[in-house]
Amino acid sequence: MKCVILAVVLAVAVAAPAPETPSYGYTPPPEPVKILKDDRTQGYDGRYTVAVEAENGIVLSESGSPDGPEGAIVASGQFSYTAPDGTPVVVKFVADENGFQPESDLLPVAPEFPHPIPQFVLDQIAKAAQEDAAQTQYGTTTPAYGR
Numbered sequence: 001m002k003c004v005i006l007a008v009v010l011a012v013a014v015a016a017p018a019p020e021t022p023s024y025g026y027t028p029p030p031e032p033v034k035i036l037k038d039d040r041t042q043g044y045d046g047r048y049t050v051a052v053e054a055e056n057g058i059v060l061s062e063s064g065s066p067d068g069p070e071g072a073i074v075a076s077g078q079f080s081y082t083a084p085d086g087t088p089v090v091v092k093f094v095a096d097e098n099g100f101q102p103e104s105d106l107l108p109v110a111p112e113f114p115h116p117i118p119q120f121v122l123d124q125i126a127k128a129a130q131e132d133a134a135q136t137q138y139g140t141t142t143p144a145y146g147r
Contacts, residue, residue, distance in 0.1 A: 046065060
């Protein structure tokens, strides 16, 4: 009887499909993406251009020059790709003395200023001003809310 049970267990083990990925969550790396275009130029004065295009649709173009304050590099360009949900993404950018400044329809936009200030905020500002005035009247310089 034990031999029959052992034979059934072995038959089930051999017939079971092999798992596609090991149980510990390993995912094999994706196939490398071919680079279709990679043009780069570098000038002796610090000017440069880069143009890269990959077979998966990623495109980058950038140029820069030492036109910033004290010869700092000022760069501009754009990159594009397709998001996993199929949305085309295009980001234009400038990088200069004001930092990296991206522009895209997909980036969040802060509300226009001045935006309406809620009444409770205005009330709190008025209360703080009253407390400051009261403290100054009594000769102390430390605001009551700062202690």
